[in-house]
Amino acid sequence: MSRERPRIGDVARIAGVSTATVSRALSNPALVSAETRAAVMDAVEATGYRLNQAARNLRHRRTGAIVALVPNLANPFFSQILSGIASVLGPAGYNLLIVDTWTAGADRLRDCAEPSLADGLIVLDGTLPAEIVTGRLPVVEACEWINGLAAPRVKIDNRAAAGLAIDHLVDLGHRRIGHVAGPPESVLSVARLAGVRDRLAMRGLSLAEDALYAGDFSLDSGRRAALSWIAQPADLRPTGLFLASDAMACGFMAEVQRHGIRVPEQVSIIGFDDIELVSHVSPPLTTIRQPRTALGRMAAERLLHQLGGAEEAESDTILPVELVIRSSATVFAG
Amino acid sequence: MSRERPRIGDVARIAGVSTATVSRALSNPALVSAETRAAVMDAVEATGYRLNQAARNLRHRRTGAIVALVPNLANPFFSQILSGIASVLGPAGYNLLIVDTWTAGADRLRDCAEPSLADGLIVLDGTLPAEIVTGRLPVVEACEWINGLAAPRVKIDNRAAAGLAIDHLVDLGHRRIGHVAGPPESVLSVARLAGVRDRLAMRGLSLAEDALYAGDFSLDSGRRAALSWIAQPADLRPTGLFLASDAMACGFMAEVQRHGIRVPEQVSIIGFDDIELVSHVSPPLTTIRQPRTALGRMAAERLLHQLGGAEEAESDTILPVELVIRSSATVFAG
DNA sequence: CTGAAAGCGCTTACAG
DNA sequence: CTGAAAGCGCTTACAG
Numbered sequence A, B: 001m002s003r004e005r006p007r008i009g010d011v012a013r014i015a016g017v018s019t020a021t022v023s024r025a026l027s028n029p030a031l032v033s034a035e036t037r038a039a040v041m042d043a044v045e046a047t048g049y050r051l052n053q054a055a056r057n058l059r060h061r062r063t064g065a066i067v068a069l070v071p072n073l074a075n076p077f078f079s080q081i082l083s084g085i086a087s088v089l090g091p092a093g094y095n096l097l098i099v100d101t102w103t104a105g106a107d108r109l110r111d112c113a114e115p116s117l118a119d120g121l122i123v124l125d126g127t128l129p130a131e132i133v134t135g136r137l138p139v140v141e142a143c144e145w146i147n148g149l150a151a152p153r154v155k156i157d158n159r160a161a162a163g164l165a166i167d168h169l170v171d172l173g174h175r176r177i178g179h180v181a182g183p184p185e186s187v188l189s190v191a192r193l194a195g196v197r198d199r200l201a202m203r204g205l206s207l208a209e210d211a212l213y214a215g216d217f218s219l220d221s222g223r224r225a226a227l228s229w230i231a232q233p234a235d236l237r238p239t240g241l242f243l244a245s246d247a248m249a250c251g252f253m254a255e256v257q258r259h260g261i262r263v264p265e266q267v268s269i270i271g272f273d274d275i276e277l278v279s280h281v282s283p284p285l286t287t288i289r290q291p292r293t294a295l296g297r298m299a300a301e302r303l304l305h306q307l308g309g310a311e312e313a314e315s316d317t318i319l320p321v322e323l324v325i326r327s328s329a330t331v332f333a334g
Numbered sequence C, D: 001c002t003g004a005a006a007g008c009g010c011t012t013a014c015a016g
Helices: A008-015 A019-027 A034-047 A053-060 A077-089 A106-112 A158-171 A187-202 A219-231 A246-258 A292-307 B008-015 B019-027 B034-047 B053-060 B077-089 B106-112 B158-171 B187-202 B219-231 B246-258 B292-307
Strands: A065-070 A095-100 A120-123 A139-142 A153-156 A177-180 A240-243 A268-273 A286-289 A316-319 A322-324 B065-070 B095-100 B120-123 B139-142 B153-156 B177-180 B240-243 B268-273 B286-289 B316-319 B322-324
Touching (some): A008 A019, A019 A034, A053 B053, A065 A077, A077 A292, A077 B077, A077 B095, A095 A106, A095 B077, A120 A292, A139 A292, A158 A177, A158 A187, A158 A240, A158 A268, A158 A322, A177 A187, A177 A219, A219 A240, A219 A246, A240 A246, A292 A316, B008 B019, B008 B034, B065 B077, B065 B106, B077 B095, B077 B292, B120 B292, B139 B292, B153 B292, B158 B187, B158 B240, B158 B286, B158 B322, B177 B246, B219 B240, B219 B246, B246 B268, B292 B316
Parallel strands (some): A065 A095, A065 A120, A120 A139, A153 A316, A177 A240, A240 A268, A268 A286, B065 B120, B120 B139, B177 B240, B240 B268, B268 B286
Antiparallel strands (some): A095 B095, A286 A322, B286 B322
């Protein structure tokens, strides 16, 4: 353990060649003769030599790493996305560096877009200031995006996805339809809310002012929305609600149930994301499924594409969503 | 963007000093005079110079990175642990490199323990061969551990934790108690199963052969265990079950409910982990809570301690667990 | 096919 | 307090 690590010079001495030759034998074997190659390999074996990646990277002016900027790593929503990212980056020989934008300070965030830290950036947090990320490293935005940041985006059509939920509620006969929105600073919230209004209008309905509840994607904010809803006159409040996250939908559902209200008999609920376990709450949640692994994979692929030198068109990649019909929303029995 | 990044030499020229002085002004300002420092800072400002971390690291023979080896990044169980790790590593100036041991090949795994890649290692996967990780970098094991790998461990007492669940079932009056185990290759499964047997024995009971169900921690394996349980004669099968993961408990519960069996009236269920949302399944799951964020934080802290040069005692850090009583287990009404 | 030498961008004893 | 020089461990034109 304390024995000094052999360097390329040690291998060279033992093999009786120059360090240049060792380097070539290792990284581009075709360049050296078969005998030399064999001698070098023997010396590598004998010394237990392993290439120092950091030194090679310095020489190559690259880092071999990609950083993913994720808001709140504790949120399990991101684990599948990261998994998708890792599954393409790993085989491509890139290391994945993860930075939690919630716990990282501003200094640390600025350091993230440094070419000496990483070769590229995957941004999963739409609330970051564009300057932090602009013009320093190849970037792709995934799921969320930063207004004013011109970078390829891999995302779903949040507006249309919200429309799917609204259509389902309307199709089920609901006329008073409510929406629990995400935090207003999130581009996702904005897009989904717009989708709600759009689709309601298309169906000849509209979002009543008191049928729009504030939330922040968290379970607890779903609870609070439920309390607002419960406080409204039973004959005037929405009979069907679309919530901008599954977590809020679960919180909402648990809270109304605690108050003796039955789901879906007395109120229909649709969530968003189709996170793990949501098929096992009671009743199983009807929701909009996002292809999270695919979002991660695709984001990583587009980034690699840029790194490969391709002049990336700055077009968006839109991945399909799906309405997953389970039991939390049913026909309006008014 | 295409403008060359300024190097320390550019700053030196503009400030009219040597590169050595620039380096000192930047990394150890006390070493240079106030005027010189000011001149350097001005030049830094003028050029937009930013330190190349990779070069500094090469010189310092360190990397500034810690790698976390996680099995299956898609499993949300790990997100909170990673969050805990990130929250201490970030402020300490370390980057967090994440490697999914399930998608990474053997070569890649071997590269992970390279001093040229990282300064330390946090192992979250107990199924890795010890050799991969032995004697190359400072290591700490978190949650799981590798038999035969002598490294500080941060974990819970899985055996005692399982005992807590068994005690609860026995206290509720159950006598035929079953266990759905995790995969046999996991040290966690082994420890929890041992805890089940121990505690049953202490309470004058034992684990019947046909009351032990095979699982792999996944939701689906919980389902399959439920099918086995359902197939047993109703008057002989366990009335209370402890499952080695919440995911399995949810799968089990959903499956028996689908067969018209009521939880907890007809069968009591206890899970393990207290993952998100498990308080919102129906009925809310009684389970053993692991302090996941704290596990991550503590693992990172012990690793930093080692990196700080402290000759780390190889003792284990045992974090406390907690029985969270909700509604999925109730008194035996035989 | 191979070697000597310069260089990736820093830091740090060593002198002064 | 400051500079010249060596060096972290590689790679790669340039010659031969």
